[in-house]
Amino acid sequence: MTAPATTPAHPLLAAHAGVLDEIRQALAERSYYSRYPESPSPRVYGESAAADGLAAHEAHLGRPYAALSGQPTDGTFVGSEVSPYGPALGVTYPAFAVEAGLAAARAAMPAWRDAGPQVRAAVCIEIVDRINQRSFEIANAVMHTSGQPFVMSFQAGGPHAQDRAIEAVAAGLVEQERVPGTVVWEKPGRDREGNPAPTRMQKDYRIVPRGVALVIGCNTFPTWNAYPGIFASLVTGNAVVVKPHPRAVLPLAISVEVARTVLEEAGFDPALVQLAAEADGQGLAKTLAERDEVAIIDYTGGPGFGAWLEQSAAANGKLVYTEKAGINTIVVDSTDDLRGVLGNLAFSLTLYSGQMCTAPQNLYVPADGVATDEGHLSFDEFGDRLAAAISRLTGDDAKAVELLGATVNDQVRANADSLAALAADAEGRVVLDSRRIAHPGWADAVVRAPGLVAVDVAREDIYTQECFGPVGFLIRTSSTEQSLAQLADTVREHGAMTAAVYSTDEKVLDAAREAAAEAGVALSENLTGQIFVNQTAAFSDFHGTGANPAANAAYTDAAFVANRFRVITSRRHVA
Amino acid sequence: MTAPATTPAHPLLAAHAGVLDEIRQALAERSYYSRYPESPSPRVYGESAAADGLAAHEAHLGRPYAALSGQPTDGTFVGSEVSPYGPALGVTYPAFAVEAGLAAARAAMPAWRDAGPQVRAAVCIEIVDRINQRSFEIANAVMHTSGQPFVMSFQAGGPHAQDRAIEAVAAGLVEQERVPGTVVWEKPGRDREGNPAPTRMQKDYRIVPRGVALVIGCNTFPTWNAYPGIFASLVTGNAVVVKPHPRAVLPLAISVEVARTVLEEAGFDPALVQLAAEADGQGLAKTLAERDEVAIIDYTGGPGFGAWLEQSAAANGKLVYTEKAGINTIVVDSTDDLRGVLGNLAFSLTLYSGQMCTAPQNLYVPADGVATDEGHLSFDEFGDRLAAAISRLTGDDAKAVELLGATVNDQVRANADSLAALAADAEGRVVLDSRRIAHPGWADAVVRAPGLVAVDVAREDIYTQECFGPVGFLIRTSSTEQSLAQLADTVREHGAMTAAVYSTDEKVLDAAREAAAEAGVALSENLTGQIFVNQTAAFSDFHGTGANPAANAAYTDAAFVANRFRVITSRRHVA
Missing domain, CATH: 3.40.605.10 (Aldehyde Dehydrogenase; Chain A, domain 1)
Structure with a gap:
């Protein structure tokens, strides 16, 4: 025929x-x-x-x-x-x-x-x-x-x-x-x-x-x-x-x-x-x-x-x-909407206990802190404010489980249990431990809220491993310039599905776009509302880029x- | 930026x-x-x-x-x-x-x-x-x-x-x-x-x-x-x-x-x-x-x-x-323009001594011959007529070299020398040996005209090897149906850049299109003029298909x- x-x-x-x-x-x-x-x-x-x-x-x-x-x-x-x-x-x-x-x-x-x-x-x-x-x-x-x-x-x-x-x-x-x-x-x-x-x-x-x-x-x-x-x-x-x-x-x-x-x-x-x-x-x-x-x-x-x-x-x-798999990365430089940043990041880390290929893992924050509309925050203060935002979002068990869901396998549970060991190993600090939450409807579900570990930028051995699930690293860098360089280097080597940047400085945003282009990763800028770095929309957001090791398509x-x-x-x- | x-x-x-x-x-x-x-x-x-x-x-x-x-x-x-x-x-x-x-x-x-x-x-x-x-x-x-x-x-x-x-x-x-x-x-x-x-x-x-x-x-x-x-x-x-x-x-x-x-x-x-x-x-x-x-x-x-x-x-x-590399294939069934078929095939075999990735190698002809506008030709008669057409096209040394060029390497020359051995090995017949031609302008050029060996369809061991250069196989099949089945099977397994069919029967042409689609090879139908199976035109002919082993693109x-x-x-x- x-x-x-x-x-x-x-x-x-x-x-x-x-x-x-x-x-x-x-x-x-x-x-x-x-x-x-x-x-x-x-x-x-x-x-x-x-x-x-x-x-x-x-x-x-x-x-x-x-x-x-x-x-x-x-x-x-x-x-x-x-x-x-x-x-x-x-x-x-x-x-x-x-x-x-x-x-x-x-x-x-x-x-x-x-x-x-x-x-x-x-x-x-x-x-x-x-x-x-x-x-x-x-x-x-x-x-x-x-x-x-x-x-x-x-x-x-x-x-x-x-x-x-x-x-x-x-x-x-x-x-x-x-x-x-x-x-x-x-x-x-x-x-x-x-x-x-x-x-x-x-x-x-x-x-x-x-x-x-x-x-x-x-x-x-x-x-x-x-x-x-x-x-x-x-x-x-x-x-x-x-x-x-x-x-x-x-x-x-x-x-x-x-x-x-x-x-x-x-x-x-x-x-x-x-x-x-x-x-x-x-x-x-x-x-x-x-x-x-x-x-x-x-x-x-x-x-x-x-x-x-x-x-x-x-x-x-x-x-x-x-x-x-990849290591999704966020660079925090400065913001004129701290509340929006913290709420947005807390949600991104919390949703489905971070068990998304698009969930953030590595958050780069400069050692000398973050300029915000609520004043200057030191590295530790920023970490504590983010921890508090997560705790608020996940504080009520019944509401929290509707965001967190249940952990999917033993590796995720082991990762959730590993924060203290990671912090000790990295000579860092547990900023927020992963809380165990009782599911009101499903007694056997293991539900974990996100935890945060602060580490120094030198400890690539710790934070360039994928730690799938409710674990985020707050990584102390010498400057936003170093944060962006680390974004480009680690993503090029280890891959990432997503990246994000928070800055009020157009020059920093331009530099972030350059770093994302070099790394081959999509970039979300200053998300403070109801759009999250984890989420991509069909017909408009390319999911993955095919340009780094996380995905070839x-x-x-x-x-x-x-x-x-x-x-x-x-x-x-x-x- | x-x-x-x-x-x-x-x-x-x-x-x-x-x-x-x-x-x-x-x-x-x-x-x-x-x-x-x-x-x-x-x-x-x-x-x-x-x-x-x-x-x-x-x-x-x-x-x-x-x-x-x-x-x-x-x-x-x-x-x-x-x-x-x-x-x-x-x-x-x-x-x-x-x-x-x-x-x-x-x-x-x-x-x-x-x-x-x-x-x-x-x-x-x-x-x-x-x-x-x-x-x-x-x-x-x-x-x-x-x-x-x-x-x-x-x-x-x-x-x-x-x-x-x-x-x-x-x-x-x-x-x-x-x-x-x-x-x-x-x-x-x-x-x-x-x-x-x-x-x-x-x-x-x-x-x-x-x-x-x-x-x-x-x-x-x-x-x-x-x-x-x-x-x-x-x-x-x-x-x-x-x-x-x-x-x-x-x-x-x-x-x-x-x-x-x-x-x-x-x-x-x-x-x-x-x-x-x-x-x-x-x-x-x-x-x-x-x-x-x-x-x-x-x-x-x-x-x-x-x-x-x-x-x-x-x-x-x-x-x-x-x-x-691949094994380019032609199926001859019938024609109302024998002269055109022979001229076109002779040229395709002669051009650049067959040293083209698109030059035909395997010509399937039914054992009971080919119906033509010059009467019915037996398998052997068709082979002899094609040999005669090649001999006419390449008979004048000075003109022939403008079509044949020079052989590019020793493997091509060895292939051109191998026809008698191939015929003996396959219990076939040398229909036309590859003629040595003296180049009037370049004494050291080794110029060879195409040769033809007739073999039985059973001898896949002979004709499914690429024999790059001026060598064509006339393959005796039980029927055009078998010819088309061989086209599909051999191309799927060994690859081809080109295929062609000659038939006056629309049903055969339809079946050839099916075989080409199954094999994943482009098909030229009834070329009797100045378009040759070896040639593809930019912007219109896809060169290769990427659908068979000859090329992945x-x-x-x-x-x-x-x-x-x-x-x-x-x-x-x-x-």
């Missing part, structure tokens, strides 16, 4: 053509765009939405996830998720049959390829719209796998993740549409009598997928970090195998179920999206990453396996997009999508 | 703004576009251009290339090029000082980065325009390093290479312009009284380069295969180190000289483009590829070093774009440029 020069008709394309126009424009403009309301309010999602979502979540617990039984499987069910809030989920999933699953994925691709970019994009929109309808159910699943507090689970795991999915769809769609379907190429020339005799050829450009795409999910943001890869690969014609983190399967199982249902309803093979659930210790990510059928890998997680993927899988010609730029498909030309003479 | 929201002014931008508009449009349209006339006619390039170019070439011979002495060097001169036509060139080049050269490259980048995409593109246009003025000089240099015949050296090494350079400039420019310089992001919201209170932020997006780009040139197309990488990296803000093939330095030395001159005249550091000349056996490509400063590598050459680059350099997070699509720069956001609240 010849590559279609015109878009094939499909009911979903008719339904969503307006959305495709909207998101094409939003991607080009890079300004504010959101398809899904972020408020879990009943006025937005309906009076019964919260209760229905909770009920749907609870209906999954303690039983096999039967809606995925149509996938190739050996018939066994696997799964051992335990909520960071305490209870075992008891959900099991059909084990992924590697050989048959990958074969099914490959077999599903030709018809998906031939559907063309617009139909694929419309089907993806439908999938995400239907995922949005299950936002409360997914929020509960995210909460009880990641340990996020509920509202954050809803927002980051629901609408914000869905907006990132739509952004990936837009980026993939636009990238494919930059290649014309067909052109007539006419080279001027003359015949032997000198009359014009152009050479005319028709050239058809056909978009073909790379192969099977593997998306390896993480524990802390199972949907937010998986959707960009899933939808970038799907919209560009690839089949996707979703390998969730073994402790965060349910949110992606629901997402995969929705995708398969929509694909099947739309006339495509549901094998285009499969969940690769595995038994404990099976090492399925590695097995899949090594398979010849797998051509694209998206990974979020620890740097160890990430580095292995970058090395061995990339060496085998696979495309590998990673987001690993960004959500979502052209580089994230342009290589997920290739263009095959066929050309012939025409009259 | 803040990222400029508006384009900085530059005289070259004023001079070339119209060209930038033209090439942006040409890239989007993917139809015919050429900036540089391909005819070496005196009416186009001037009455004295040919003689002046030859004189300029001869002035280089037997002496150090002093125009590059401004590069960091240890003061020694290296070089040992010998023309495939016989004479040693005797040109030496300043040895590249790795440490100092890379340091100079890095130091040159910030000002180039801050000049912005449009100024960079305009400077690149000026460089290529000035290279174009030296097309005859470069043609002689290409001829006496690659062994190409003169007219081909002029066209492929001159205007066609320059058009590919412009295409890379266009692709890099457009890709950077897709990112706005600055936006205002306004998120709707309400204050406590319910009045609209949007959150407004300004976000500046700054384009930053990756680092130093290394371009590793090849022997057979020193300029054509190097320019895309050079200009794609340069226009996106990177500094470029050009490491030519030790036997094809001069064409790139001239090109680098021009680039450095223009950069300096335009107010930039000439260290943005440097020639990395090396002594025999120094292994400079490997040394440079392993340096931390090098972030991007473009490579054209043999599969051994290419695979090493893909593995070890890619594993270290470097971007690697390779073009290696294509000239020039978005994937070739989008990851050569990154975007650094800085954001702040605005009123």
Whole structure:
């Protein structure tokens, strides 16, 4: 069959053509765009939405996830998720049959390829719209796998993740549409009598997928970090195998179920999206990453396996997009809104106990202190004021848990317990210890408020290690100039997803922009309100830069999508 | 300094703004576009251009290339090029000082980065325009390093290479312009009284380069295969180190000289483009590829070093774009223009003695023959007719050498000598032996016309090896269906830069398009005139697909440029 020069008709394309126009424009403009309301309010999602979502979540617990039984499987069910809030989920999933699953994925691709970019994009929109309808159910699943507090689970795991999915769809769609379907190429020339005799050829450009795409999910943001890869690969014609983190399967199982249902309803093979659930210790990510059928890998997680993927899988010609770990950095120079600075920083450190790839860890403060609208603060005074702001924000247990959530694993808990040892080791000072908080609703949840350790800038051995969770370092520098130099040096070497600066001095802000450009990290300047350094907005903020060791890609730029498909030309003479 | 929201002014931008508009449009349209006339006619390039170019070439011979002495060097001169036509060139080049050269490259980048995409593109246009003025000089240099015949050296090494350079400039420019310089992001919201209170932020997006780009040139197309990488990296803000093939330095030395001159005249550091000349056996490509400063590598050459680059350099997070080797394939089914088919195929096999990465090697012909407008031909008859066409085309020594050029190395000569052994080994038939041709002008040139060996489809051990140079295999298949299946299978496994099909049957052409899409190779259909499967046109034909093992990239699509720069956001609240 010849590559279609015109878009094939499909009911979903008719339904969503307006959305495709909207998101094409939003991607080009890079300004504010959101398809899904972020408020879990009943006025937005309906009076019964919260209760229905909770009920749907609870209906999954303690039983096999039967809606995925149509996938190739050996018939066994696997799964051992335990909520960071305490209870075992008891959900099991059909084990992924590697050989048959990958074969099914490959077999599903030709018809998906031939559907063309617009139909694929419309089907993806439908999938995400239907995922949005299950936002409360997914929020509960995210909460009880990641340990996020509920509202954050809803927002980051629901609408914000869905907006990132739509952004990936837009980026993939636009990238494919930059290649014309067909052109007539006419080279001027003359015949032997000198009359014009152009050479005319028709050239058809056909978009073909790379192969099977593997998306390896993480524990802390199972949907937010998986959707960009899933939808970038799907919209560009690839089949996707979703390998969730073994402790965060349910949110992606629901997402995969929705995708398969929509694909099947739309006339495509549901094998285009499969969940690769595995038994404990099976090492399925590695097995899949090594398979010849797998051509694209998206990974979020620890740097160890990430580095292995970058090395061995990339060496085998696979495309590998990673987001690993980094040391997010804040430079404090001066402010005319101390209250705003402290409130904003306290919130950034507190949210989800710092268990975000974007949460700040290293705060550089000059030894001679900070000029503020409340007078000059010494290094120690600034630290104490920040500690007090954190203590105020997290002082009430019942309110605090709605910001902090629960700690996700033992490493985070060990980090939270390590402040005194870190301070002793670094000859520093515990400015604020990480407080243990009793969760009023979940007795088994381990909840920790952020702590702060003050160290000297010389102790890079301490603060250039990632200390994931509720630990911040206040780093005493000789000057803001040194702070900015350290920002550039440490980020270039160790990576970072985010950086921020506080200063009233335009020269310092300019120098911070230079340092951020040198380091290859995005910069937030003087955030004192309700925007936090941890948060990035789909369609506008690039998440990560791909320019430092923390991540080799960004959500979502052209580089994230342009290589997920290739263009095959066929050309012939025409009259 | 803040990222400029508006384009900085530059005289070259004023001079070339119209060209930038033209090439942006040409890239989007993917139809015919050429900036540089391909005819070496005196009416186009001037009455004295040919003689002046030859004189300029001869002035280089037997002496150090002093125009590059401004590069960091240890003061020694290296070089040992010998023309495939016989004479040693005797040109030496300043040895590249790795440490100092890379340091100079890095130091040159910030000002180039801050000049912005449009100024960079305009400077690149000026460089290529000035290279174009030296097309005859470069043609002689290409001829006496690659062994190409003169007219081909002029066209492929001159205007066609320059058009590919412009295409890379266009692709890099457009890709950077897709990112706005600055936006205002306004998120709707309400204050406590319910009045609209949007959150407004300004976000500046700054384009930053990756680092130093290394371009590793090849022997057979020193300029054509190097320019895309050079200009794609340069226009996106990177500094470029050009490491030519030790036997094809001069064409790139001239090109680098021009680039450095223009950069300096335009107010930039000439260290943005440097020639990395090396002594025999120094292994400079490997040394440079392993340096931390090098972030991007473009490579054209043999599969051994290419695979090493893909593995070890890619594993270290470097971007690697390779073009290696493949087995270009033609399927002959039927024709209504036998004369056209034979003439076109004979030319494709003859041009530059098949020493093109795009030259056909494997011709699949059904055992029961080919239906033609001159009646049915058996497999053997088709082979004999093709052999006769080649013999006619190459029968006159003086004319033949203007198509064949000279053989570039001993491996090609050994391949040309191997036909009888191949036929014996494969239990096949030498349909046409590779004729030795005496070059009337260059007594020491080894010139070989193409030969053909007929083998059975079962002998994949013979014909799935690349046999670079004047050797074609006529492969007897059970049917065109089998021919197309072999095309797909062998290309998927061994790679190919080109494929072609001849058929009068629309169903066969459809099946060929399917096979090409499955194999990931571009397809030419029924070429019987003056367009050849070996040739691709800038701005319209993607050279390579990046979808099979022959090359991991294509000239020039978005994937070739989008990851050569990154975007650094800085954001702040605005009123």
